[in-house]
Amino acid sequence: MSLQAPIPVQQPQPGEQLLDLACGYVISAAMNVAAKLKVADLLTAGPRPIAELAKATGVREDGLYRVMRTLASVGVFSEVGLRYFALTPKAEPLRSDVPHSIRDLVLWVCDPFHFHTWKEMMHCVQTGQTAVEHLYRKPVFQVLEDDREESGVFNAGMTGFCNLVSSAVLDAYDFSGVGSLMDVAGGHGLMLASILKAYPRMHGFLFELNHVAEGAREHFRKLELAGRCQVVTGDFFAKIPAGAEVYVMQHIIHDWEDDKAVQILNNVRRALAGNSKGRLLLLEGVIAPGNQSDFTKLVDLEMLIMCGGRERSEQEFGQLFKRSGFRLNRVVRTQGPICVIEAMPV
Numbered sequence: 001m002s003l004q005a006p007i008p009v010q011q012p013q014p015g016e017q018l019l020d021l022a023c024g025y026v027i028s029a030a031m032n033v034a035a036k037l038k039v040a041d042l043l044t045a046g047p048r049p050i051a052e053l054a055k056a057t058g059v060r061e062d063g064l065y066r067v068m069r070t071l072a073s074v075g076v077f078s079e080v081g082l083r084y085f086a087l088t089p090k091a092e093p094l095r096s097d098v099p100h101s102i103r104d105l106v107l108w109v110c111d112p113f114h115f116h117t118w119k120e121m122m123h124c125v126q127t128g129q130t131a132v133e134h135l136y137r138k139p140v141f142q143v144l145e146d147d148r149e150e151s152g153v154f155n156a157g158m159t160g161f162c163n164l165v166s167s168a169v170l171d172a173y174d175f176s177g178v179g180s181l182m183d184v185a186g187g188h189g190l191m192l193a194s195i196l197k198a199y200p201r202m203h204g205f206l207f208e209l210n211h212v213a214e215g216a217r218e219h220f221r222k223l224e225l226a227g228r229c230q231v232v233t234g235d236f237f238a239k240i241p242a243g244a245e246v247y248v249m250q251h252i253i254h255d256w257e258d259d260k261a262v263q264i265l266n267n268v269r270r271a272l273a274g275n276s277k278g279r280l281l282l283l284e285g286v287i288a289p290g291n292q293s294d295f296t297k298l299v300d301l302e303m304l305i306m307c308g309g310r311e312r313s314e315q316e317f318g319q320l321f322k323r324s325g326f327r328l329n330r331v332v333r334t335q336g337p338i339c340v341i342e343a344m345p346v
Contacts, residue, residue: 025115027074030067031094032110034076035103039068040087040094043077047086102164108157113150117305124304131305140306145211155187155215162190162250168336169283175199175246182207182244184236184268185252189216191283192248193223204229205244207236240267245275250283251338254299255309258320265324272345279329282341286331287313295337317341 012020034040037057042048050068054061065083072079076094080086087095093102108114120131132140144151175181175195182205183192189206196204206216206229213233220226232241237260240247247268253261265280272278285296300311312320318328326343333339 026070027076028110029115030070031076031106032112033064033067034071035094035106035110037064038096038103039077039085040091040103041096043085043087043091044095044097047080047084050083050085053085100163102160104153104156105158105160105164108153108160111150111153113153121301121305128308130308132307145209148211151211155212158187158251159190162187162194165283165334165336165338166191166194168334169338169340170194170198172332172334173281173340175202178202178246180205180244181246181248182241182271184240184247184249184264185209186248186250187212187216188219189229189231190219191250192229193220193225195248196225196228197223202228205241206231207240208233209235236264236267238267240264240271242271242273242275244271245277246279246281247271248281248283253282253309253320254284254303254311255307257308257310258323261309261320262323265320265326269325269345275345278345280326280343280345282317282343283338284317284341285311285337286317286339286341287311289313 037059039053039057042053042056050065051061053068054064057064068077068085069079071077071091072085075088075090077091078086078088092098093100094106095101096103117131117135120134123129123134124131127134130140132138132143136143138146144154169191176199178199179201180203181192181195183189184207186192186206186208192204192206196202204225206213206220208216208231210233213231217226217231220229220231234241236252249264249268253264256264268280272280285294285299287296287300288294296311303309303311314328314331317331321328321343325346327346329342329344331339331341
């Protein structure tokens, strides 16, 4: 009996690797389908045939099979038998019923709104105008305020991002001794709620726009935190209320070019006037130098497309703080895709 030598595994050629990257939008579209249909929820109890999944979701079996087969090829789900699919560790956060769920974040990132705007990247590179303003003739936050359905997708997505990073922030940064904390533009308040639950003696304030505030109040009621957290409305370009020891902003400064960012930071500095314990915490990505792979560099292009802001290096954050009456005290790295950037008034 003769034994055949194993067939060597061929490494993909550079052209194949580039093509995989160029087809990234295909995976995004497939993930949008799977997330909307809650396929991960349907697989919680174990593998199921594609016929059952199609029936449960009300779609055609053939199309769903082809979507699932493609996702399985990149580790999102697994085809464990002929036309049978199962969850994988990579697909687990697509479930809507787990504490670490990022389903809502995936729905926002893979939303058709993104496909529509990202196709205009060349316009952004050529002109400096955001794709949103080019297409809709108004800034992205006005678009979201006017479109309540899209605003709901966005706010749920930002809550999903908090699910991804809140535990990492709490593991990395010690809030002990903080009596009161204000989350500026904190969405529906998941980050603030996570901090308040971890520090039961702390009092919280959420500062948000009117059209977001009611969702935040409902969130705090559900979590039984309404007695420890006050929701305040307003415009952070006009004034940020005083009254908290520590001010925190998650992914807010990156939305704005430098002059606008300094305007917001100046208002925080005014709110901290006379506060001997005062400090500012920015929960943001810090761009890694050189060719390092870095999720923050992807988010930086999102800022280019959507709102005209940018991600920044540690040095660039220091320059913003210097212009607005703060000094950069330290950058605390977390196990997630953001850092805790601590600044003190000068």
